[in-house]
Amino acid sequence: MLLEMKDAVLSYGKIEALHGISVHVEEGEVVSLIGANGAGKTSTMRALSGVRGLSAGSVVFDGQDVTKMRADQRLRKGLVLCPEGRGIFPGMTVTENLNMGAYTRKDKSAIDEDYDRVFDLFPRLLERKKQIAGTMSGGEQQMLAIGRALMSRPKLLMLDEPSMGLAPMLIQQIFDIITEISQQGTTILVVEQNAKQALSRSDRAYVLETGNIVKTGTGPELLDDPSVREAYLGVA
Amino acid sequence: MDFDALISGLDRHTLDGITRGSIYALVALGYTMVYGVMKLINFAHSEVFMVGTWTVLGVYTVLGATSGMGVGAVIGATVLALLAAMLASAGTALAVERIAYRPLRKKGAPPLIFLITGIGCSLVLVETFGQVLKAFFGPPFGRVTVNVPSVIETKVVFTIPGLDLPVTNTRLLIIIGAIVMMVALDTFVNKSRLGRGVRAVAQDPDTASLMGVNQERVIMLVFVLGGAMAGVAALLFTVQYDITKFDIGFIIGIKAFTAAVLGGIGNLRGALVGGLLLGVVEVYASQIWDSSWTDVTAFIVLVLVLMFRPTGLLGESLGKARA
Numbered sequence: 001m002l003l004e005m006k007d008a009v010l011s012y013g014k015i016e017a018l019h020g021i022s023v024h025v026e027e028g029e030v031v032s033l034i035g036a037n038g039a040g041k042t043s044t045m046r047a048l049s050g051v052r053g054l055s056a057g058s059v060v061f062d063g064q065d066v067t068k069m070r071a072d073q074r075l076r077k078g079l080v081l082c083p084e085g086r087g088i089f090p091g092m093t094v095t096e097n098l099n100m101g102a103y104t105r106k107d108k109s110a111i112d113e114d115y116d117r118v119f120d121l122f123p124r125l126l127e128r129k130k131q132i133a134g135t136m137s138g139g140e141q142q143m144l145a146i147g148r149a150l151m152s153r154p155k156l157l158m159l160d161e162p163s164m165g166l167a168p169m170l171i172q173q174i175f176d177i178i179t180e181i182s183q184q185g186t187t188i189l190v191v192e193q194n195a196k197q198a199l200s201r202s203d204r205a206y207v208l209e210t211g212n213i214v215k216t217g218t219g220p221e222l223l224d225d226p227s228v229r230e231a232y233l234g235v236a
Numbered sequence: 237m238d239f240d241a242l243i244s245g246l247d248r249h250t251l252d253g254i255t256r257g258s259i260y261a262l263v264a265l266g267y268t269m270v271y272g273v274m275k276l277i278n279f280a281h282s283e284v285f286m287v288g289t290w291t292v293l294g295v296y297t298v299l300g301a302t303s304g305m306g307v308g309a310v311i312g313a314t315v316l317a318l319l320a321a322m323l324a325s326a327g328t329a330l331a332v333e334r335i336a337y338r339p340l341r342k343k344g345a346p347p348l349i350f351l352i353t354g355i356g357c358s359l360v361l362v363e364t365f366g367q368v369l370k371a372f373f374g375p376p377f378g379r380v381t382v383n384v385p386s387v388i389e390t391k392v393v394f395t396i397p398g399l400d401l402p403v404t405n406t407r408l409l410i411i412i413g414a415i416v417m418m419v420a421l422d423t424f425v426n427k428s429r430l431g432r433g434v435r436a437v438a439q440d441p442d443t444a445s446l447m448g449v450n451q452e453r454v455i456m457l458v459f460v461l462g463g464a465m466a467g468v469a470a471l472l473f474t475v476q477y478d479i480t481k482f483d484i485g486f487i488i489g490i491k492a493f494t495a496a497v498l499g500g501i502g503n504l505r506g507a508l509v510g511g512l513l514l515g516v517v518e519v520y521a522s523q524i525w526d527s528s529w530t531d532v533t534a535f536i537v538l539v540l541v542l543m544f545r546p547t548g549l550l551g552e553s554l555g556k557a558r559a
Contacts, residue, residue, distance in 0.1 A: 072445045076448055080446075083442070
């Protein structure tokens with residue numbers, strides 16, 4: 001098992017956002033976490049990446065207990081989050097943003113390979129290398145955020161709402177690229193409101209409601225599940 | 237009001253203002269960098285500068301350095317004093333961060349607590365030099381102004397032709413020293429890997445940590461760098477004014493803070509622009525009215541900037557815009 005979060009409780013002050021959820025990801029899988037606004041999807045990602053500490057429960061990554069580790073320490077282990085709302089550095093250029101992804105790495109030749117790989121996946125970024133990231137379109141910023149995450153050489157790539165605010169055609173394109181990244185051998189955990197895309201591309205999925213996991217199954221199973229269809233796919 | 241005095245000596249007063257402003261600018265860097273990454277005004281920074289001036293005095297005393305030494309001895313003593321002041325100031329800044337701010341950060345204290353703590357640290361340091369050290373060692377510690385030997389003898393190096401403006405070696409040292417340090421720091425922040433980490437934390441601390449930037453390390457780094465710059469400023473200050481005092485940091489600190497706000501706090505180049513501008517404005521004001529107006533003018537400028545352009549001349553931010 002690559003990642004296992006057990007009985008995780010996360011609070012903001014007195015408000016508990018996660019009430020003891022358990023999630024796991026096997027090596028090579030694409031797993032998605034779906035749910036409505038405020039269900040706790042982003043909180044789960046913050047807890048997994050280490051941006052927020054847990055008040056109870058544990059996170060084990062790649063055979064090591066990382067519960068007490070900070071975000072920057074977890075990143076060094078290969079646990080990489082591409083944050084919600086893209087979270088690029090608006091004042092830096094495209095190249096500088098990508099460099100930030102490789103911040104902890106010293107393997108120069110492998111870094112160059114990864115640049116090539118990122119520019120291969122996102123030719124758009126190559127064209128815009130010197131542009132200030134804050135001036136790019138939403139779709140381009142999302143591509144940059146994913147590219148930057150890949151520059152960290154993730155063992156597990158976690159994506160928080162990669163489709164947020166994008167036009168349907170772009171959503172399709174972003175998910176195609178996520179599938180491609182998975183086929184290249186990176187394990188993926190993706191959080192999405194766009195349940196249809198997420199479920200159809202995932203090996204397994206969890207349904208999150210108000211801080212609890214209410215359902216889990218394979219992608220196709222959940223796509224056929226009547227309650228999921230009604231709540232998240234807009235079909236009765 | 238006496239504009240004639242200003243106009244007749246405009247070149248001289250401008251040079252005077254730039255000299256003054258160079259020192260403000262160097263001290264302002266400490267405020268601006270810490271603000272950039274922590275959104276905190278470190279009110280103890282003025283004492284980081286003060287410790288630097290005492291360190292210079294200490295080194296000169298130990299070496300027995302005075303005016304009228306040979307060129308080699310002068311350079312040696314000055315360089316030693318510079319390095320010691322940088323080290324002492326950086327150490328003081330780091331100690332303040334470790335002892336006072338870091339425990340608060342771990343507890344998630346609200347911003348106001350940090351401000352009060354900074355003022356507390358400042359008072360502790362001032363009284364250490366004004367009272368505590370005197371009790372142990374006697375003078376020169378205490379509440380009086382102390383002379384620092386003018387190791388470098390002031391000499392006119394050249395005269396700017398056309399203006400007939402004599403430029404002294406000390407002024408030249410101060411202005412060039414300040415500019416060299418500024419350029420070095422600016423290059424470090426904009427070009428190096430660690431500098432990129434500093435900018436990343438300034439723009440978005442959470443995302444920076446997701447890139448593997450150790451925020452605690454970056455915070456330590458900006459305190460150390462800001463402290464070292466204050467140490468350079470301390471040496472240059474003693475070169476020009478030949479004095480120190482237990483509370484000398486107060487007025488320099490508040491001027492440097494004004495300079496940082498004037499240029500746009502959080503912006504390194506803003507500190508330079510703000511420092512030089514403030515220095516020049518002050519000297520002009522002291523000519524138009526008299527020298528008692530120097531400080532008044534500085535703070536009128538601060539109030540005006542805060543009223544009409546709260547982000548300063550060059551705008552906030554260590555890493556440019558925030559989304």
